[in-house]
Amino acid sequence: MLNEIIENSIISRLASGFRRSPLQENQLHESDAEIVRIHESSSCSIAVTIDSISEEIESGLYDDPYHTGWMLVMVNFSDIAAVGAVPSGILISEILPPDLSSEYISQIQMGINEAVNACGTFVLGGDTNSGSRLILTGCALGSSPDNKFLKRTGCQIGDLLYSTGKAGRGNAYAITKLVSKNNGSIKYLPSARLKEALVIKEYAGCCIDTSDGFISAMDQLMRLNNCGITLIDNWSSLLDEKSICIMKNNNLPEWLLLAGQHGEFELLFTISPEKEADFLSSAHKISWLPLKIGEVTAESDIQMDLYGRNIRLDSKLLRNLPFSAAGNITRYLESLIEYDISLHTESLQKGNSKPTVSL
Amino acid sequence: MLNEIIENSIISRLASGFRRSPLQENQLHESDAEIVRIHESSSCSIAVTIDSISEEIESGLYDDPYHTGWMLVMVNFSDIAAVGAVPSGILISEILPPDLSSEYISQIQMGINEAVNACGTFVLGGDTNSGSRLILTGCALGSSPDNKFLKRTGCQIGDLLYSTGKAGRGNAYAITKLVSKNNGSIKYLPSARLKEALVIKEYAGCCIDTSDGFISAMDQLMRLNNCGITLIDNWSSLLDEKSICIMKNNNLPEWLLLAGQHGEFELLFTISPEKEADFLSSAHKISWLPLKIGEVTAESDIQMDLYGRNIRLDSKLLRNLPFSAAGNITRYLESLIEYDISLHTESLQKGNSKPTVSL
Numbered sequence: 001m002l003n004e005i006i007e008n009s010i011i012s013r014l015a016s017g018f019r020r021s022p023l024q025e026n027q028l029h030e031s032d033a034e035i036v037r038i039h040e041s042s043s044c045s046i047a048v049t050i051d052s053i054s055e056e057i058e059s060g061l062y063d064d065p066y067h068t069g070w071m072l073v074m075v076n077f078s079d080i081a082a083v084g085a086v087p088s089g090i091l092i093s094e095i096l097p098p099d100l101s102s103e104y105i106s107q108i109q110m111g112i113n114e115a116v117n118a119c120g121t122f123v124l125g126g127d128t129n130s131g132s133r134l135i136l137t138g139c140a141l142g143s144s145p146d147n148k149f150l151k152r153t154g155c156q157i158g159d160l161l162y163s164t165g166k167a168g169r170g171n172a173y174a175i176t177k178l179v180s181k182n183n184g185s186i187k188y189l190p191s192a193r194l195k196e197a198l199v200i201k202e203y204a205g206c207c208i209d210t211s212d213g214f215i216s217a218m219d220q221l222m223r224l225n226n227c228g229i230t231l232i233d234n235w236s237s238l239l240d241e242k243s244i245c246i247m248k249n250n251n252l253p254e255w256l257l258l259a260g261q262h263g264e265f266e267l268l269f270t271i272s273p274e275k276e277a278d279f280l281s282s283a284h285k286i287s288w289l290p291l292k293i294g295e296v297t298a299e300s301d302i303q304m305d306l307y308g309r310n311i312r313l314d315s316k317l318l319r320n321l322p323f324s325a326a327g328n329i330t331r332y333l334e335s336l337i338e339y340d341i342s343l344h345t346e347s348l349q350k351g352n353s354k355p356t357v358s359l
Numbered sequence: 360m361l362n363e364i365i366e367n368s369i370i371s372r373l374a375s376g377f378r379r380s381p382l383q384e385n386q387l388h389e390s391d392a393e394i395v396r397i398h399e400s401s402s403c404s405i406a407v408t409i410d411s412i413s414e415e416i417e418s419g420l421y422d423d424p425y426h427t428g429w430m431l432v433m434v435n436f437s438d439i440a441a442v443g444a445v446p447s448g449i450l451i452s453e454i455l456p457p458d459l460s461s462e463y464i465s466q467i468q469m470g471i472n473e474a475v476n477a478c479g480t481f482v483l484g485g486d487t488n489s490g491s492r493l494i495l496t497g498c499a500l501g502s503s504p505d506n507k508f509l510k511r512t513g514c515q516i517g518d519l520l521y522s523t524g525k526a527g528r529g530n531a532y533a534i535t536k537l538v539s540k541n542n543g544s545i546k547y548l549p550s551a552r553l554k555e556a557l558v559i560k561e562y563a564g565c566c567i568d569t570s571d572g573f574i575s576a577m578d579q580l581m582r583l584n585n586c587g588i589t590l591i592d593n594w595s596s597l598l599d600e601k602s603i604c605i606m607k608n609n610n611l612p613e614w615l616l617l618a619g620q621h622g623e624f625e626l627l628f629t630i631s632p633e634k635e636a637d638f639l640s641s642a643h644k645i646s647w648l649p650l651k652i653g654e655v656t657a658e659s660d661i662q663m664d665l666y667g668r669n670i671r672l673d674s675k676l677l678r679n680l681p682f683s684a685a686g687n688i689t690r691y692l693e694s695l696i697e698y699d700i701s702l703h704t705e706s707l708q709k710g711n712s713k714p715t716v717s718l
Contacts, residue, residue, distance in 0.1 A: 010487060014453070014464075017472045021448050021481035034484040038447050038502040044403035050450040050498050054488040088397050089380050091409040093496050094373070098686070105373070113376045122380035125393040128369060129413040130686060133491060137452050139409050139498035143397040327457070327489060 001300075002029055002223050004316050006323040007212075029224065031151040032082035032209055033142065046088065047142040047149055049079035054135045059329065061177050061262070065104045068136065069111025070189060075211060076140035077119045077192035078265040082209040084150040084201030085142025087121035087194065092138050095131035108136070119194055148201070155205040155225050155270035159296040163238065163266050164193040164200075166291065167214045168257030170264040172243035175250055178329045183249035186242050190265040196288055197267060203279040204269040212319075214238075214258040217268045218294075218302050219315040228297040231304040238293055240264075253340050255306060259318050260336065270296055307347035314339070360659075361388055361582050363675050365682040366571075388583065390510040391441035391568055392501065405447065406501040406508055408438035413494045418688065420536050420621070424463050427495065428470025429548060434570060435499035436478045436551035437624040441568040443509040443560030444501030446480035446553065451497050454490035467495070477550055507560070514564040514584050514629035520653040522625050523552040523559075526573045527602035527616030529623040534605055537688045542608035545601050549624040555647055559628050562638040566628040571678075573597075573617040576627045577653075577661050578674040587656040590663040597652055599623075612699050614665060618677050619695065629655055666706035673698070 003009040008029060015028055025035040025045060033049035053072050056062040062071060073090060080087055092112065096105065116123055124141075173188035193209075200207055206225065210217045218229045232238075239257050247254045271279050283290050297303070301312040317339065325332035362368040367388060374387055384394040384404060392408035412431050415421040421430060432449060439446055451471065455464065475482055483500075532547035552568075559566055565584065569576045577588045591597075598616050606613045630638050642649050656662070660671040676698065684691035 011485075014468060014485065014487060015482070017465075017468050018475070018482045021483060023447060024481070024483055034448075034450065036448055036483055036500070038397070038403055038405050038500070039445060039504060041504055042403060042502065044397055044401060046397055046405060046500075048450060048483065048498070048500065050452045050484065050486050050496070052452040052454060052486055052488050052496065054454045054490040054494075058490060086398060088382060089393075089395060091393065091407060091498060093409045093411040095411060095413045095494060106376075109373060109376050116377070122383070123374070123377045124380060124383055124395055124407065125409065126370075126373065127409050127411055127496075128373060129411050131413040131417060131492065131494065135413075135454060135490065135494055137409070137411065137486075137496040139407070139450060141395070141397070141405075141407065143401065145398060145400055 005219070005223070006320045025149070026151055030153055031149070032079040033085065035083060035149045043147065045144070045147050045149070047080055047083045047085040047144070048139065049076055050137065050139045051075045051079065052135060052137040055327070057134050059178065059327070061174060065107035066111035067189065069108040070115040072136045072138045073112055073115030073119065074190055074192050074265060076138040077121070077194060078209045078211055080140050080142035081192045081194045081197040082150065082207050082267055083142065084148070084197050084207065085144050087119050088141040088143050089122045089124035090116060090138050090140045091124050092126040092136065094126065094128045095133070095135040096128060097132060097134055098130050100134065118191055150201055150204060150207040152206050152208045152221060153224050155221065155227065155296050156272060157227055157296055157298050159205055159270035159272050160276060160292055161229055161268060161270055161294040161296060162290045163268050163293050164196045164290060165266045166240040167210065167238050167264060167266065168240045168243035170262040171213065171257050171260030172240070172246040174260065174262040175246055175252070179333055180250050184246050186246055192265060193267045195286060199282045199286060199288070200267060200269050202282065203271055203275045205272065207267055207269040210263040210266045210268060213261045213263045214268070215302060215313065215315055216261055216319050219319055221268065222300060222302065226300065228299040228301045228303065229294050230297050231294040232292060233305050235293065235304055238291055256336055256340065261322055307344050309347055309350060311343055364578070364582070365679045384508070385510055389512055390508070391438040392444065394442060394508045402506065404503070404506050404508070406439055406442045406444040406503070407498065408435055409496065409498045410434045410438065411494060411496040416493050418537065418686070420533060424466035425470035426548065428467040429474040431495045431497045432471055432474030432478065433549055433551050433624060435497040436480070436553060437568045437570055439499050439501035440551045440553045440556040441509065441566050441626055442501065443507070443556050443566065444503050446478050447500040447502050448481045448483035449475065449497050449499045450483050451485040451495065453485065453487045454492070454494040455487060456491060456493055457489050459493065478553055509560055509563060509566040511565050511567045511580060511583050514580065514586065514655050515631060516586055516655055516657050518564055518629035518631050518655040519635060519651055520588055520627060520629055520655060521649045522597065522627050522652050523555045523649065524625045525599040525650065526569065526597050526623060526625065527599040529621040530572065530616050530619030531599070531602035531605040533619065533621040534609060534611070538692055539609050543605050545605055551624060552626045554645060556626060558641045558645060558647070559626060561641065562630055562634045563628040564631065566626055569622040569625045569627060572620045572622045573627070574661060574672065574674055575620055575678050578678055580627065581659060581661065585659065587658040587660045587662065588653050589656050590653040590661070591651060592664050594652065594663055597650055615695055615699065620681055666703050668706055668709060670702055
């Protein structure tokens with residue numbers, strides 16, 4: 001079921017020849033960062049993750065050097081946050097084209113520096129190479145004083161699904177950069193949810209970040225935990241207001257803010273009903289208001305109210321669309337719209353004439 | 360003095376805006392891998408390093424997928440060996456061009472797999488991206504049961520300089536691939552010196568790998584420790600025999616096997632004279648014969664017998680040549696030969712008419 005998703009199957013195939021380390025505490029696909037005991041005779045484990053920024057630069061999605069440096073740090077520490085770890089630092093490899101100006105490089109470094117400061121951590125080291133295209137790779141480390149980490153597995157039917165914050169800014173940003181530059185702009189400088197992660201860790205069953213969008217994250221939880229997820233009725237309240245404006249300006253249905261795969265680095269996590277009150281009280285102490293977004297169900301579907309009826313989303317289709325579009329953003333968006341129209345048409349045929357989303 | 364070397368100055372400049380982590384146990388330039396306490400209240404430290412293979416692929420130096428995968432693992436674990444650590448695993452980010460065949464990717468994965476097996480370790484996780492050029496980045500982790508690690512600093516005047524093995528294969532390989540394909544071929548599948556590192560760790564003052572060549576490694580030790588190095592008289596015995604053949608076939612002076620900057624992943628390390636006997640005895644127990652290559656001196660020079668006289672190498676010039684050549688391998692080799700001719704001519708003028716090296 002995991003490998004119905006092309007991204008999962010690529011990872012599974014690449015890893016298929018490799019033996020699993022006896023020091024590793026997570027299975028493949030099971031956590032946002034790898035959790036590893038540092039040696040056989042040690043009680044210390046670390047969380048570690050590697051993430052490159054390449055496609056985003058090549059497509060023009062990230063074209064500002066400060067922003068690119070910032071994102072490099074945040075995509076990596078978002079994975080560290082998702083396993084409930086505290087940052088220990090980051091190593092960075094930079095492939096720099098020979099014609100890149102020193103001012104441009106300084107801006108990348110400034111973005112990196114301000115992002116590690118925002119995460120309360122440090123650049124530990126790095127590597128530089130020359131190459132025809134700019135590519136940045138980060139490898140972030142995290143630790144846990146009690147040696148416990150969160151995984152993507154561990155939720156129960158009836159658990160409540162929460163998010164650290166609102167959805168959609170990553171996708172709205174992508175639309176302004178790649179599809180329609182004249183219909184508004186939006187600030188997109190997300191922060192890894194490290195502070196919130198420490199509260200989440202005390203209460204959550206499982207956790208994943210939304211770096212590939214909300215629906216991708218929910219779909220992955222669903223596949224790993226053999227469950228389903230039903231979104232709250234007023235899911236529209238979960239969407240970032242400025243992102244909704246971008247969708248309106250572009251005449252796009254707002255639920256696509258959940259479906260698009262350029263995410264916003266929130267954390268999705270499950271809380272059992274009996275822990276909810278304590279969890280919310282702990283969250284309140286750090287002035288954070290978690291958003292309840294749905295409930296874990298026994299049926300293997302993501303369900304939401306859309307166009308006046310309950311819809312079981314084809315989340316497999318949605319997650320695999322970027323691969324069918326082969327990196328062509330316009331084609332990807334067109335196929336998302338096509339799927340939206342099919343839902344809408346079906347609703348009209350079933351007599352639910354008024355869409356709940358303004359087109 | 361460190362920043363006279365262009366590579367050092369680039370690293371210093373890139374790192375200049377970053378604060379140093381209080382968890383980090385090494386200074387900038389001071390070790391092959393970063394040594395980091397995993398969190399404030401922990402007694403556990405890890406060694407971690409990041410290394411990309413980009414230029415080598417773009418230049419055609421690495422054009423076989425199995426070999427490229429193997430090298431990715433070894434360049435990273437060579438740094439882990441140089442700090443005397445035991446491998447904990449590696450994370451790998453792969454930027455794969457969309458038109459790469461699945462057979463080609465399988466070969467990369469096989470090279471990675473056999474290399475991690477050879478290192479007695481595991482791939483812990485990774486990231487894949489699409490991009491116009493193949494780029495592989497590894498981030499290797501290591502640990503030390505006694506929490507002690509080797510650095511590049513810590514040698515004393517009078518210490519003996521040793522190598523794990525012979526020099527030159529990396530440079531000979533580069534000549535066969537990039538300069539002269541018709542004058543012989545050479546197998547280049549180096550292994551990180553992890554087993555030897557555990558012996559070295561017990562006795563050595565400082566340690567560095569020769570990934571940038573022997574003279575670069577010696578020069579870096581010299582600058583970090585404010586010392587000099589005098590090579591043994593019969594330094595020619597330190598050169599790999601097959602690599603000497605390649606040089607002869609190409610009518611190149613064999614000492615350039617030490618000067619070129621495509622190294623062979625040996626470890627260079629210093630042993631104090633009083634520890635030498637015990638060190639050699641421990642090495643013998645693992646059937647390893649370390650090579651004595653020189654001695655640490657008070658003068659800040661690398662000295663060797665060449666063309667019938669004692670020469671103080673301009674190691675600053677030698678290390679900076681790749682930058683003057685701006686990635687043009689032929690120009691780089693020409694400038695090395697030019698420097699060799701200047702030494703040779705000077706020797707002739709001083710009356711030492713017969714070169715010790717066959718041209």
